[in-house]
Every structure is written in C-alpha cells, then in structure tokens.
Amino acid sequence: MTETKIFNIKKKILGKNDQMAQNLRDEFARHNVFVANLVSSPGAGKTELLQATMQELRKNYMPAAVTGDLATENDARRLTKSGSLAKQILTGTMCHLEVDMVQNAIQDWDLAELDFLFIENVGNLVCPGDFDLGEDMRVMLIATTEGEDKPLKYPTLISTCDVVVINKMDIAAAVECDVALLERNIHEVRPGVPIFKTSAKKGFGIDAWTAFLVDQFEAKKAVAA
Amino acid sequence: MTETKIFNIKKKILGKNDQMAQNLRDEFARHNVFVANLVSSPGAGKTELLQATMQELRKNYMPAAVTGDLATENDARRLTKSGSLAKQILTGTMCHLEVDMVQNAIQDWDLAELDFLFIENVGNLVCPGDFDLGEDMRVMLIATTEGEDKPLKYPTLISTCDVVVINKMDIAAAVECDVALLERNIHEVRPGVPIFKTSAKKGFGIDAWTAFLVDQFEAKKAVAA
Numbered sequence: 001m002t003e004t005k006i007f008n009i010k011k012k013i014l015g016k017n018d019q020m021a022q023n024l025r026d027e028f029a030r031h032n033v034f035v036a037n038l039v040s041s042p043g044a045g046k047t048e049l050l051q052a053t054m055q056e057l058r059k060n061y062m063p064a065a066v067t068g069d070l071a072t073e074n075d076a077r078r079l080t081k082s083g084s085l086a087k088q089i090l091t092g093t094m095c096h097l098e099v100d101m102v103q104n105a106i107q108d109w110d111l112a113e114l115d116f117l118f119i120e121n122v123g124n125l126v127c128p129g130d131f132d133l134g135e136d137m138r139v140m141l142i143a144t145t146e147g148e149d150k151p152l153k154y155p156t157l158i159s160t161c162d163v164v165v166i167n168k169m170d171i172a173a174a175v176e177c178d179v180a181l182l183e184r185n186i187h188e189v190r191p192g193v194p195i196f197k198t199s200a201k202k203g204f205g206i207d208a209w210t211a212f213l214v215d216q217f218e219a220k221k222a223v224a225a
Numbered sequence: 226m227t228e229t230k231i232f233n234i235k236k237k238i239l240g241k242n243d244q245m246a247q248n249l250r251d252e253f254a255r256h257n258v259f260v261a262n263l264v265s266s267p268g269a270g271k272t273e274l275l276q277a278t279m280q281e282l283r284k285n286y287m288p289a290a291v292t293g294d295l296a297t298e299n300d301a302r303r304l305t306k307s308g309s310l311a312k313q314i315l316t317g318t319m320c321h322l323e324v325d326m327v328q329n330a331i332q333d334w335d336l337a338e339l340d341f342l343f344i345e346n347v348g349n350l351v352c353p354g355d356f357d358l359g360e361d362m363r364v365m366l367i368a369t370t371e372g373e374d375k376p377l378k379y380p381t382l383i384s385t386c387d388v389v390v391i392n393k394m395d396i397a398a399a400v401e402c403d404v405a406l407l408e409r410n411i412h413e414v415r416p417g418v419p420i421f422k423t424s425a426k427k428g429f430g431i432d433a434w435t436a437f438l439v440d441q442f443e444a445k446k447a448v449a450a
Contacts, residue, residue, distance in 0.1 A: 126352070
C-alpha cells in the first residue's frame with residue numbers, strides 16, 4: 001500500500017462525508033436549526049455541559065442532542081433524565097462521528113420543531129477533526145484537569161474549532177491548573193478564538209456561554225430571513 | 226468505497242504492522258529488553274508516571290523511553306531533563322503510534338545496553354488499540370479526573386491491556402472520584418486485570434508499580450536464559 005494510494009482512499013471517504021454534510025447543513029438552515037459539534041478528550045465534561053446548557057436554553061428554545069460513544073447509552077440517558085430530547089449513537093470501534101450517523105440518528109425528529117442541535121462527538125482529540133457533520137460551530141472543551149500543554153500537543157483538531165470552553169473551573173486550583181497559561185496556549189494555536197470558562201457541575205459560567213449560543217442562533221435566523 | 230474494500234485495506238495495513246511488530250519483539254527478546262506500551266486519554270499523566278518510574282528503575286536498571294505526540298518535543302524533554310534516556314516521535318496528524326515509527330526512533334540505541342523500553346503512545350482511548358508495537362505489556366493509565374464510567378464507554382482499547390494504573394490518586398477526593406466504582410467498571414470490561422493506584426506527582430504507589438515491572442523483567446529474562 002503506497003502513501004499515495006492511502007491518501008486517495010482517505011480523500012474519497014472524506015469527499016463523500018463533506019458532500020453529505022453540506023446537504024445536511026442546507027437542511028438545518030432551511031429549518032433555522034443552529035448546530036454545534038462538541039469535541040474534547042474523554043471525560044472533559046461534554047455531557048455535563050450539555051445538561052446545563054440545554055436546561056438553560058429550554059426556558060425559551062427547543063434544544064436537542066445526539067451523543068456519540070463506542071458503547072453504553074449513558075450519555076443520552078443522562079440528558080433525557082434531565083428533561084432534554086436526546087439520542088445515542090453507538091460507534092462500536094470508531095473513534096469519531098461521521099455525518100451519516102448523525103443523519104440516521106435525527107431522522108425521526110421534525111427539524112421544524114427544533115432551535116438547537118448539539119452533536120456530542122466521541123471523546124478524542126485527533127480523529128473528529130477530519131469530519132464535517134454539517135455544524136454551524138465546532139466547540140472544543142478542555143478540562144482544567146488535562147494540563148495546560150494540551151493545545152500545543154494536539155493542535156490539529158483545535159485549529160478547526162470556532163470556540164473553546166475551559167471546563168471544570170471549580171477544581172482548577174485543586175489540580176494546580178494555570179488557567180492564564182492554558183489560555184495563552186489556546187491562542188498560540190488558534191489566535192483570537194473566543195474562550196468561555198465554565199464549571200458545568202456547579203453551574204458557573206453557563207449564563208454567558210448560553211447567551212453566546214443564543215446570539216449565534218438569532219444571527220443565523222436573521223440572515224436566513 | 227464498499228465496507229468490504231475498507232475492511233481489506235485495514236487488514237493489509239494491520240497485517241504489515243503486526244509482522245514488523247513480531248520481528249521487533251524477537252529482537253527485544255534477544256537483548257532481554259522488557260517493553261511496555263502506555264496508552265491513555267490526553268493528560269492522564271503518562272509522562273509524569275514515566276518520570277517517577279524511570280527514576281526508581283535507574284537505581285538498578287537501564288530504562289529508556291520513546292514518546293509519541295502530534296506536535297512538540299515537550300515529553301521527551303521532560304524525561305531527558307529528569308535524567309532519563311528519551312526520544313520524541315512526532316506523528317503530525319496521526320492518532321496513534323505504528324511500529325515503524327518506534328523502530329526508527331530507537332535505531333541509534335544499542336538494545337544490549339537497555340533493560341526497559343517504555344513507549345508512550347499518543348493520548349487516545351480508541352486508535353492505539355489496533356497497533357501492536359512489539360511490546361511485552363500494554364498498560365492503560367486512567368486518571369481519577371476522567372470519571373468512573375470511562376472503561377464502560379471506551380471498552381475496546383482497555384480490553385487489549387495487560388495492566389491498568391489509576392493515576393492522580395492524590396486528587397481523587399477533590400474531584401469526587403469513586404475509586405471503588407472505577408475499579409469495578411475496569412473489571413467488568415477486563416475481568417481480573419491487575420490494577421495499580423498511583424499519584425505520579427506525589428510519588429504515591431510508584432514502589433509497588435515499579436516492583437511489578439521488575440518482576441516482569443526478571444521473569445522474561447529467566448525464560449530466555
């Protein structure tokens with residue numbers, strides 16, 4: 001197997017995914033659904049952030065989530081339990097979501113009834129980078145427990161993200177995380193990217209983060225109108 | 226691209242890797258080098274554990290490490306700074322190490338002079354599972370900060386591991402980790418796997434973990450003799 005051959009195969013798979021993603025993005029736009037793709041390491045708190053975010057959004061909007069994992073329906077169950085519309089995607093041995101999985105997961109939902117769709121990707125700092133899921137915004141979560149150097153060591157995925165959320169702020173001091181250094185490292189790899197700081201567990205910073213999402217949603221709707 | 230075609234391509238790449246890995250394993254055996262492949266999420270503390278482990282081993286043995294990252298030479302620099310023999314492998318956009326990268330990295334070293342070789346894989350709970358690196362032992366690190374459910378949600382890689390190290394024990398209480406539950410979940414996915422509990426940062430549990438490694442090394446040498 002030559003390098004060129006592998007490259008061509010990869011290009012073919014990605015090309016098909018990107019075309020489907022563009023079609024899905026058009027469909028989301030027709031129905032005024034704002035779509036965010038959440039990526040992070042395993043255990044950064046994606047589900048916890050979604051619980052808090054969707055609870056806040058539900059006061060005025062209709063959010064839904066699909067959540068990807070290799071195994072277990074835990075995440076969708078957690079979201080459903082807290083009152084949100086959610087569906088699990090099981091990827092088996094796959095390290096990322098592809099757009100056809102998202103399309104299958106949402107096929108029973110009426111997009112006209114939704115305002116926000118959150119796609120919780122598989123916990124992985126590398127592989128989700130190549131796969132457009134038709135989202136409006138790609139969000140990277142970094143927990144204060146992961147070490148300040150992670151943006152520098154895993155630059156490829158964060159370079160494709162539109163916004164970064166630093167989560168687990170409540171234990172930043174306990175785990176001796178230098179948050180200012182982490183922010184500098186994020187901006188070194190992705191200059192100017194907006195950064196939000198939250199503790200999804202304690203509810204800290206959720207208001208500012210949610211207000212930002214609502215702004216993005218309203219802006220998208222205004223452009224479409 | 227059909228599923229069968231993708232499967233066949235994957236089989237071909239893996240087949241070549243596995244053959245090279247077997248050759249490298251034979252070479253390690255000829256020189257009595259005990260080899261451990263460390264896998265984990267990003268930020269679980271692989272480099273910190275290696276610093277502490279190699280410092281302890283250096284009292285009586287000659288350990289070395291190769292460490293994989295997408296970018297930065299930080300990890301090898303940290304290990305070298307603490308007095309250990311170490312080399313960085315940069316993977317660019319790749320989510321795992323393959324055996325030819327390891328082989329290239331160690332080509333200047335005389336294996337006859339080494340007792341232990343540690344391979345620090347790319348931080349990723351999925352992709353390294355498919356790639357044999359010629360190791361004697363595959364070690365999974367799980368930090369108490371990641372949540373007790375991770376073994377259940379990412380079962381494929383842990384199922385290929387010979388031993389699990391629960392790290393960041395010093396902050397288990399601060400991050401409200403139920404360590405007993407984490408251990409039960411590990412054993413649900415990988416029954417009977419030995420579990421060590423460490424705080425690489427504080428030096429806790431390093432003695433028992435290092436004694437275990439020395440036992441494995443001596444056992445391998447005894448079989449070879």
